Amino acid sequence: MNKRRRKVFMTAGYQTIALGTGRKEFNPTTPRPGLEDYIREAGQGTLKQIGGGANVDEGVISNFMAARFNRQGNLAALIPMIDESLRWKPSTRVEGACGSGGLGLITAIKSVLAGTAEVVLTVGVEVQNTVKAIYGADILAGAGWYRGERKTGHAYFFPSLFSDRAGAYFEKYGRDKTRRAFARWYRNAVENARLCETAQEFHNACEDLETLGLTEPNPRNFVDHLNVYDCSKVSDAAAAIAVASEEGLKRCGIAGKDAVEVLGWGQVEADLTMPPADLTELETSKRAVEKAFESSGVRREQLGTVECHDCFTISGLLSVEAIGFAGKGEGPDYVLEGKTSRGGEIPFNTSGGLIGWGHPTGGTGVRQAVTVWQQLTGRAGKWQLEISPKKPYALSVNMGGNDKTVVAVVYKRAA
Amino acid sequence: MTYADRLENVAVLGAAGKMGSGIVLLTAIEMADLGLDTANGCRNFALHAIDISEKALSGLMTYLRDQVRRAAEKKTVWLRTIYAGRADLVENGEIIGQYIEDVLTVVRPTTRLEAAFGAGVVFEAINENLDLKVKLLGQIRSRHAGDPWFLTNTSSIPIHELDKKAALGGRIIGFHFYNPPAVQKLVELIRAETTLPELADFAAQYAKKLRKTVVPSRDVAGFIGNGHFIRDALYAVSEVQRLAGDFGFAESVYMVNKVSQDFLIRPMGIFQLIDYVGLDVCRSILRVMNERLAGGHLQSSLIDRLVEMGITGGQFADGSQKDGIVKYEKGRPAGVLDPDKRLYVSFADIAPRADGRLGDPPSAAKPWKTVIQVPNRTAYLDGYFRELAAMRTLGADLARRYGLKSRDIGLGLVRDRVAEREEDVNTVLLTGFYHAYGPVNRYFDGEDTP
Numbered sequence: 001m002n003k004r005r006r007k008v009f010m011t012a013g014y015q016t017i018a019l020g021t022g023r024k025e026f027n028p029t030t031p032r033p034g035l036e037d038y039i040r041e042a043g044q045g046t047l048k049q050i051g052g053g054a055n056v057d058e059g060v061i062s063n064f065m066a067a068r069f070n071r072q073g074n075l076a077a078l079i080p081m082i083d084e085s086l087r088w089k090p091s092t093r094v095e096g097a098c099g100s101g102g103l104g105l106i107t108a109i110k111s112v113l114a115g116t117a118e119v120v121l122t123v124g125v126e127v128q129n130t131v132k133a134i135y136g137a138d139i140l141a142g143a144g145w146y147r148g149e150r151k152t153g154h155a156y157f158f159p160s161l162f163s164d165r166a167g168a169y170f171e172k173y174g175r176d177k178t179r180r181a182f183a184r185w186y187r188n189a190v191e192n193a194r195l196c197e198t199a200q201e202f203h204n205a206c207e208d209l210e211t212l213g214l215t216e217p218n219p220r221n222f223v224d225h226l227n228v229y230d231c232s233k234v235s236d237a238a239a240a241i242a243v244a245s246e247e248g249l250k251r252c253g254i255a256g257k258d259a260v261e262v263l264g265w266g267q268v269e270a271d272l273t274m275p276p277a278d279l280t281e282l283e284t285s286k287r288a289v290e291k292a293f294e295s296s297g298v299r300r301e302q303l304g305t306v307e308c309h310d311c312f313t314i315s316g317l318l319s320v321e322a323i324g325f326a327g328k329g330e331g332p333d334y335v336l337e338g339k340t341s342r343g344g345e346i347p348f349n350t351s352g353g354l355i356g357w358g359h360p361t362g363g364t365g366v367r368q369a370v371t372v373w374q375q376l377t378g379r380a381g382k383w384q385l386e387i388s389p390k391k392p393y394a395l396s397v398n399m400g401g402n403d404k405t406v407v408a409v410v411y412k413r414a415a
Numbered sequence: 416m417t418y419a420d421r422l423e424n425v426a427v428l429g430a431a432g433k434m435g436s437g438i439v440l441l442t443a444i445e446m447a448d449l450g451l452d453t454a455n456g457c458r459n460f461a462l463h464a465i466d467i468s469e470k471a472l473s474g475l476m477t478y479l480r481d482q483v484r485r486a487a488e489k490k491t492v493w494l495r496t497i498y499a500g501r502a503d504l505v506e507n508g509e510i511i512g513q514y515i516e517d518v519l520t521v522v523r524p525t526t527r528l529e530a531a532f533g534a535g536v537v538f539e540a541i542n543e544n545l546d547l548k549v550k551l552l553g554q555i556r557s558r559h560a561g562d563p564w565f566l567t568n569t570s571s572i573p574i575h576e577l578d579k580k581a582a583l584g585g586r587i588i589g590f591h592f593y594n595p596p597a598v599q600k601l602v603e604l605i606r607a608e609t610t611l612p613e614l615a616d617f618a619a620q621y622a623k624k625l626r627k628t629v630v631p632s633r634d635v636a637g638f639i640g641n642g643h644f645i646r647d648a649l650y651a652v653s654e655v656q657r658l659a660g661d662f663g664f665a666e667s668v669y670m671v672n673k674v675s676q677d678f679l680i681r682p683m684g685i686f687q688l689i690d691y692v693g694l695d696v697c698r699s700i701l702r703v704m705n706e707r708l709a710g711g712h713l714q715s716s717l718i719d720r721l722v723e724m725g726i727t728g729g730q731f732a733d734g735s736q737k738d739g740i741v742k743y744e745k746g747r748p749a750g751v752l753d754p755d756k757r758l759y760v761s762f763a764d765i766a767p768r769a770d771g772r773l774g775d776p777p778s779a780a781k782p783w784k785t786v787i788q789v790p791n792r793t794a795y796l797d798g799y800f801r802e803l804a805a806m807r808t809l810g811a812d813l814a815r816r817y818g819l820k821s822r823d824i825g826l827g828l829v830r831d832r833v834a835e836r837e838e839d840v841n842t843v844l845l846t847g848f849y850h851a852y853g854p855v856n857r858y859f860d861g862e863d864t865p
Binding site: 132134135137138141150151152154155156219220221222 | 488489491492493494495499502505506507508511
């Protein structure tokens with residue numbers, strides 16, 4: 001197996017705003033853009049930067065549950081809607097719950113590696129505000145093992161699964177410090193999002209985010225060990241990026257400096273019907289990251305930024321440990337010491353992550369790649385980091401379900 | 416008879432009205448929840464929703480369906496445990512749908528009073544009309560084979576009178592919800608001297624299960640809530656009359672309304688509140704109180720006149736506000752009535768001049784909605800009223816007089832032993848009227864009593 005038989009690049013990223021509670025434009029009682037609008041905006045946003053749809057060989061669209069949120073299937077056929085020149089070209093829809101976006105990236109990468117495409121338009125999308133959160137929880141529960149787990153599960157199914165992880169973590173490593181780390185994670189996420197105009201928390205003006213983050217969980221109305229600030233919000237958004245070969249970049253007239261190179265990746269599946277062996281660890285994520293490091297030859301210490309899958313504060317914390325920045329049980333200290341913050345040792349989720357930027361479930365993996373591309377090619381505006389030549393690499397980790405479908409990608413700015 | 420025994424068969428009179436529909440909602444949910452408890456599995460809970468209007472009853476069912484859904488969405492965590500044994504109910508949506516069915520199954524809409532003849536509890540929420548209440552309650556008592564308990568939602572009529580005139584033998588208690596019952600936390604509980612102790616216990620338990628804040632009131636016409644509101648409203652009318660000589664009627668109404676809302680940080684101006692309650696309802700309450708309370712002079716020729724002109728305020732069937740002393744556009748105050756000309760003067764024509772006369776509110780002023788969310792409300796209010804006390808404008812002067820009068824009314828209710836404690840008066844205004852502070856306070860100390 002040779003993951004690097006050809007060079008693969010990503011370029012021309014685009015993200016819509018993440019619409020939902022918190023954004024001033026959001027009003028649950030007035031009509032909002034639909035699935036097609038998001039796909040069109042993101043897709044065209046990328047096509048504009050690569051000379052139009054004529055340069056694209058193939059489309060990939062990542063989405064989790066449009067069949068229920070929007071009563072829409074056959075999403076592959078929405079790719080040609082983006083641009084007339086995409087008609088009669090191949091298009092594939094991929095689904096892996098909240099890891100759909102990562103699978104979309106990998107599908108595009110594999111097409112380029114196989115040489116069956118030079119340029120693949122990759123779109124990730126989810127429009128979830130069509131139902132109230134309590135009904136959305138039913139839909140999102142499809143990321144778990146529905147037949148085996150839903151009936152006995154909680155009203156807020158996924159928050160509860162991660163609340164159980166938080167509870168187990170509290171028991172093993174102590175509650176107080178861990179909860180403070182959650183609150184810090186929340187604060188970092190929102191502070192980063194305030195710098196990024198498309199982020200759902202861009203308008204958040206709360207002065208004391210850590211106190212808010214420390215709000216005591218209320219099991220009567222929600223889950224046992226997490227409060228609502230520990231959770232990513234319900235978001236409508238799309239993101240798109242072009243995955244291309246060297247020849248593809250040339251065709252699109254893209255210079256190397258405007259692209260990132262995919263140096264390696266890990267794609268791992270766990271058994272949906274099996275509970276996690278250890279609630280205090282993201283084993284699948286860990287394995288995917290190890291594979292990504294191995295295939296890219298990049299070491300953790302060489303990373304300049306990370307996009308992790310912080311669907312909940314606990315998953316952010318466990319990601320820090322899964323990637324290996326902190327040992328088991330040491331994630332809270334690592335976060336509380338400020339090492340994951342914007343100015344810290346390894347800035348995580350610099351546009352806000354899932355908690356700050358937003359979490360359009362099936363689109364998140366693509367959005368993460370767009371964030372990395374923006375950050376590494378100097379397009380991050382107010383949230384731009386200074387990328388040190390000593391640490392020029394970035395890592396994205398996208399997770400579907402309760403650590404079941406995971407894709408990790410290692411990138412570097414192309415020359 | 417246990418609590419659940421009593422609630423197995425309930426009748427609500429005036430079920431489709433403003434207060435009745437809320438009472439049906441809360442009670443039907445409580446009954447359905449009891450029914451879902453396995454201990455009560457064999458019981459058949461029934462709530463007879465009695466009203467004279469078929470059409471209004473149909474509207475009630477639509478209202479209930481919508482409101483029960485909202486309630487269910489808020490307690491889905493609990494509902495999942497309740498329906499855990501139902502293999503066919505997997506999703507939240509399915510569980511919520513089933514709960515709506517289970518609550519609505521309890522409710523039996525009817526126009527026939529006979530439906531109440533087997534009820535363990537009869538909830539009365541009809542118009543504030545003593546004779547009608549006596550007639551209906553008396554009829555149920557005499558035709559009932561068993562031993563019904565009566566809870567009345569009257570906001571002004573003394574419970575002992577209803578008890579005596581309808582010959583209920585102490586089987587009645589005042590259980591006064593605030594509008595809308597599903598939202599407002601307050602219940603005024605009024606025991607007549609004759610009220611059976613076990614009925615009082617039941618009422619307390621029922622209020623607790625509904626998670627209401629209970630304030631006991633002595634059995635005196637108007638109780639605490641209307642005891643304050645009616646006198647507060649009459650004071651506002653008297654202020655208008657005092658100011659009208661200089662500024663004219665419409666402008667004076669505008670000014671007093673504005674001072675009571677913006678300067679005193681209340682959720683709405685006093686004339687808006689009068690319209691919200693309904694001028695006709697206010698008149699009924701005034702009559703009840705005036706006939707029973709010595710030396711009160713609780714009457715208003717203005718309110719009498721407006722009601723006779725057909726101006727009643729209150730709400731349309733869809734809940735939107737009808738015009739009263741104030742005219743409403745999209746639910747917001749937009750004009751003031753000129754009773755002589757029988758037309759509304761637009762706020763736009765009055766406001767610039769009247770606002771200029773009043774002067775600005777204190778610089779620390781914030782809207783009521785913001786103030787009730789201020790983390791340290793007491794400190795904020797201290798600063799705000801200190802600033803108000805130092806101001807020498809007409810608006811500040813009117814506000815101080817008003818604040819002092821409101822306190823005077825509150826203290827009067829304690830002095831007359833309608834309320835046991837000052838705190839009870841404040842609780843009623845805070846939770847039943849949503850005020851940002853209680854009327855018995857020290858914010859207006861050092862000023863002359865008006």
